[in-house]
Amino acid sequence: MGSLVLEALAKRYGTSVAVERVDLEVRQGEMVALLGPSGCGKTTTLRMVAGFVAPSAGRVLIGGADVTQMPPHARDTGMVFQSYALFPHMTVAANVAFGLEMRRVGRAERDTRVRExxxxxxxxxxxxxLPRQLSGxxxxxxxxxxxxxxxxAVFLLDEPLSNLDAKLRGEVRMEIRALQQRLGLTTLIVTHDQEEALTMADRLVVMERGRVxxxxxxxxxxxxxxxxFVAGFVGQCNLVEGALEGTGVFRAASGALLAxxxxxxxxxxxxxxxxxxxxxxTPAADGPARLRAVTYLGPLTEYHLDLDGTPxxxxxxxxxxxxxxxxxxxxDAVTLSWDASAARLLSAAQPGQT
Ligand SMILES: Nc1ncnc2c1ncn2[C@@H]1O[C@H](COP(=O)(O)OP(=O)(O)OP(=O)(O)O)[C@@H](O)[C@H]1O
Ligand SMILES: [Mg+2]
Structure with missing residues (x-):
């Protein structure tokens, strides 16, 4: 058991940067989710922790010990790959026993642990x-x-549920979380499913272009x-470009005024x-906004709106x-209202800036 610390971890392939810099601490027994768009460096980060990719810079510490130079089987990590990566010609039991063989665990103990x-x-x-005789x-x-x-000591999961249908995904998600909590596993999970991250993890890390x-x-x-970027990536968010017109009034680029x-x-x-x-x-014949489309989602309904040219x-x-x-x-013409404090002003992000 132990915590996981990533210190200024970076990976370059020639001149291209897969991971620019990641600093992160996952506390003992904590589950942290790496979240970010495709290509932002999530898998590379996980593989550096597991030892399958050698970092260009930085360190990986498990339980306080520097494991950066250690081969995968000497690190105290267990990794679940995105595609499962089961050995197709090996039985379920042989697949599960593989890591124990790599670690030269004796036969009797191996059998017991596989069964458990x-x-x-x-x-x-x-x-x-065989794997092909099993469901997803x-x-x-x-x-x-x-x-x-x-x-x-450290459990690594790379999009472990991406090939499952929605119902099974929900179930396996809860199973993994329950296991992780019961065993107190320090866990880093990669996902680009927000709901997965929100429901499973204690903390989330939002990455973009190789940076946290x-x-x-x-x-x-x-x-x-x-x-x-974070506002738009975690949950849905209306992001309106424009400028502050006065205290509590924002003028969108289209000219629309928003509280x-x-x-x-x-x-x-x-x-x-x-x-x-x-x-x-609210429906209002003289309302300033117009309803473009209504999407029924069961318990919720989406309203696609236009307010003086601002969607x-x-x-x-x-x-x-x-x-x-x-x-x-x-x-339909409609009136829109919201609590002014719900409309936050964020600094427009500069590319590459954290
Ligand atoms: N072996 C490699 N050689 C060169 N470039 C690589 C290599 N592996 C990854 N990259 C690049 O590094 C970047 C990060 O890749 P990575 O697989 O970590 O992304 P990711 O966040 O896991 O994306 P996804 O959500 O699509 O799985 C990408 O631009 C990718 O093309
Ligand atoms: Mg990936």
Missing amino acids: ALRLVRLDGLEDR GQQQRVALARALVVNP RQVGTAEELYESPADP CAATPPPPGRHVLALRPERIEV LLAIRPTPTAGEPSRLMSAG
């Missing part, structure tokens, strides 16, 4: 099957068992994003960030029969 690991992921009875969710669990069987943009709890990132928080913003250029669930939409998205609980807003449809 398979019981843990509820695959007992399927020891002798079962293969996923073999990959989990294979990583867990070595009792890793912000680290925090889901609530911190959602309620207090450091910049427009915003009165707290003095940091100097420089600004983007107004307003979460869609904070915008209330806005509102998401509201679906109105019940009898509520006036139930009858709103595309083309």
Whole structure:
């Protein structure tokens, strides 16, 4: 068991930069999610922690010990790869035993631990099957068992649920989280599924172009994003370019005026960030905004709006029969309102700036 520390970790391939710089501490027993767009360096970071990629600079510490120069099997890590990477010609039991063989664990102990690991992921009875004789969710669990069987100090998961359908993903997500908490595993999980990150992890790391943009709890990132990139990446957000017109009034590039928080913003250029669930939409024949489209999502309804040339998205609980807003449809004029404090002014991010 132990914490995981990444110190100024970087990876370059020739002149191209895969990871510019990552500093991060994952506390013992904590689950941290790496989140970011495709190509931002998530997998490379994870592979450097596991020892499959040698860093160009920086250090990896596990339980305080520098493991940067150690080969993968000498590190106390267990990794689940995005594609599961099961050995297709090997049985379930042999797949799970692999890491123990690499670590020269004796046969008797190996068999016991494989059995325990398979019981843990509820695959007992399927020891002798080949991966192709398993469902996607079962293969996923073999990959989990294979990583867990070595009792890793650090558990690494690279988009472990990406090949599962939505229902199974929800189930396996809860299983992984429960296991991680029960075993107290220090865990770094890569995902680009926001919901996955929000529901599973204690803290999230938002990366962009090989750099850490912000680290925090889901609530911190959602309620207090450091910049427009984080605001737009964690949850949905209306991001409106423009300039502060006066205290509490923001003029969008289109000319539309929007109420915003009165707290003095940091100097420089600004983007107004307003979460869609904070915008209330009311039918009004003389309203200043127009409804472009209404999308029914079951419990929620999306309203695609236009306010004097500025597109806005509102998401509201679906109105019940009898509520006036139930009858709103595309083309209608509407009034929009929100609590001014919900419209935050963020500094427009400079490319490459953290
Ligand atoms: N072996 C390699 N040689 C050269 N460039 C590489 C290599 N591996 C990764 N890269 C580059 O480094 C960058 C980061 O890749 P990485 O796989 O870490 O991204 P990622 O965040 O995991 O993306 P995704 O969400 O698509 O999996 C990409 O631009 C990628 O093309
Ligand atoms: Mg990746």
